[in-house]
Amino acid sequence: MDCVERKDPRWPLWASVKRPSRYVGAEWGLTPPKPDAPGLVRVCLAFPDVYEVGMSYLGFQIFHALLKSLPQADPERAYCPWPDMEAELRSRGKVLGTLETDRPLGAFDVLAFTLQYELSYTNLLTMLDLGGVPLHAEDRTEAHALVVAGGPGALVAEPLAPFVDAFLLGDGEVLWPSLVRTLSGLKGCPREERLRALAELPGVYVPALGIPRTPVRRQVLADLDEGFLQDRMLVPSTAIVHDRVAVQVFRGCTRGCRFCQAGMIDRPVRERSAASVCDQVKRLLDFTGWEEVGFLSLATCDWSGLEEALVRLDEILRPRSIKLSLPSLRMDAFSVELAAKLETLRKGGLTFAPEAGTQRLRDVINKGVTEEDIRASLEATFAHGWDRVKLYFMMGLPTETEEDLEGIVRIAKETVRTARAHKRRGEVAISLAGFVPKAHTPFQWEAQATREALRERGRWVKSRLIKDSKIRLSYHDPDQTFLEGVFSRGDRALAPVLEEAWRQGARFDGWTETFDLGRWLEAFERCGVDPEAYVARPRPLDVPLPWAHLDAGVTQEFLLRERARALSGELTGDCRVGACHACGFAVEECPRRGQLAGKGGKG
Template identity: 60%
Template sequence: MSTQLKTDSLRSILSGVKRPSRYIGGEWGSSPARQDRKDILQVCYAFPDLYEVGMSYLGFQILYSLTKSLDYADAERVYAPWSDMEESLRKTGTPLWSLESKRPLMEFDVIGFTLQYELSYTNVLTILDLSGIPLRSSQRNDSHPIILAGGPCALSPEPMAPFIDAFCIGDGEVILPEVYQVLHDLKGRSRSEKLSALSKIEGVYVPEIKSKQPVRKRIIENLDDAFYPTEMIVPNTGIIHDRIAIQVFRGCTRGCRFCQAGMIDRPVRERSANSVVNQVERLLKTTGWEEVGLLSLATCDWTNFDEALKKLAPLLEKNQTKLSLPSLRTDADSVNIAAKLQSIRKGGLTFAPEAGTQRLRDVINKGVTDK
């Protein structure tokens, strides 16, 4: 039975914290929880950082929409609270709730964390603690949600292994539908049965089940065939990157020695120009955002950039929309790209020299000179 938090309780808590819009949901593009479907798997995606940070992360938007599109699962969201909200929740004994249905996280079948950076690990534990869920996997029983984790840091899972039930290694668009289908089919069964079944899925690592076989990373081979949302959640408040985000390719060919993403996102996979233009056109219609960001590790390396720019220019001009390129190398290719953008409203160009001296750039294999 749902213990949806009462409006009076929410008002009392939210009236005493900064930026209560972080915790209320109801944004344009978000979908109501399907509470009428008791047979579906109830998933809550948890981003272990502030709302402003989590809402800027494209992967969260993709997985939310993907799960909503499944007939056997539903998705809601939660973000790490700011210190004033955490204090209020602890003081009143109120459990952390989801944005869509205002239900305590303890009531969900699955809580899925994204591990984007190591400094967020303590926030994972804070979210579990505020939800009344035991921190360690070994302390949980059949009444608790299954705790999943994915993202780049999941490729080095052992630091968080005592706290996570199962890690999804690789591209979530491929793994999660299989994971949710298995957990849906096992609703009402024991926790041990669920974890045993998850361990048999390629790309899933269950720490408590020892195996001599390596866990293979799952990848999407063709980005044009990958799921991409036709709508996105538009925040009610300012966020870090307040714009349409389109990932133009995954991976990188450069081989900089310090770069985690350039290694774990291999092989390089590109989106076609037509795919990107179609996504931009759809999202401009459904979101109302006034800026588009083309995302990748180094957008200047996207081989379809010139073709896409020619097709995007009239579309952006018609909608009076800015174009942002948030990751550019400091080389001649980026200078040429900047020149090609002169006729387009620019939201921002971000150049990444990475090091202040030529010696250090050589050490990290950056391949960029002062000239």
């Protein structure tokens, strides 16, 4: 760092907090800000969590490069400061600015948040307030940034509606170019005129204009190879959660797990070609110098181009000693055999997600994992020399009984026995999370297990495993699960609660060390809102849901059919290898339906 950089006026501020590397920026790959020009739209990409989490989010890497490529746009970034930095900013009377130039967040044309997790919503308020932006959209003037928000949380927009000017539904590669063109042409126009113009764009919901007559439909990038593909990434200035070249190999999932919101709202499946992926991997490695590559998707082993890509990449990665990782593995012997070929995965343990302890309950949630799959996966894992296995389960799933919890105990103990049979140490980590019924899934009408029930079930499982030194069990805080459940299916009545909890000091609610349910319960009471009403009872099937005006693509009819099949224990097959289930996408949107239509099928 040269002497000019060392004169940055933020140095005393950085020196007064822990982890100052979160705030310094200066990453490899940055380009200078574009000079002011007529029609230039300045965008701040705002991630409502700390730097090391936000820099691991591939979406912002893509959008940053995409916006840089548009002549009418220039992006910068901001992350939520940890409470110690928030306190310093407030005590010194300083405004939160971007990493690149320290430009105040409110001074941008667009302040764009991503909503990846419900328990980060108080951080959004923190960033607005510290950035000099009024919390409420109705209080903003022409001088303030337009606050937009995307990501999965945008499909349940109402809890944040008073604080956000516009929600962007769907793939950013489709949404951002049209949004930038529109705002560039309206630069200097009144705020209301700009918002009305945004509301005319496909996939944009502007709460101030009221509930639209026609549901706002999520926008889909149909061809990933033809969409924007970045050839550079920002290399972080400090360690982050996922420190590697990340390449998305496909979007969507057709396995149809009924609990999985991502698998429902990110449809249809759109694959990239092996040639395109390998070309991008090479370009990103050349630019960044990273020594590891990660393939990202909801189920990478389902990618039809995987084996071809592994062959192509071998001649690129092996000479450079670059490692390849597959974050998501199916629970079957094929996935284990594949993992055995990857040096990165051989060093640690393998992670699988049976999700439920019995075949009956796995059929209810349409997991598609059989007892034989579990047995074969564990046999192959220890036969190939691994010593550690992590298994993810959920508790509180619809129709769950004590027998299903006993199944978790049985699988954990069978894992240890299988390891011993192969003369391995057999260290088993069981992660037990409370089930949250999510919007836009077949379980969106179901009740959520109470905090007390989840705590009791977690302790019940732990009591039956605690004597085995080879098994470690952890379960997610039921209090956090409860709050996540409230906001994941919330309405606009939650907005005052969110603001009240924030004013009482709620910050980083997804972090155990900073979460305090007491603040939230007090906020609910002060606002006269009963949180149990959002989670404790099933929702009527014939009453419109608070997100009915936001169309994720899958129809209510499909979700209701899947709910009925769940309650009767019926499986629904993967439509990529079987029949189309008419989930809601038209022929031109879904490659699978297009194939069927081309063969004379009905789709």
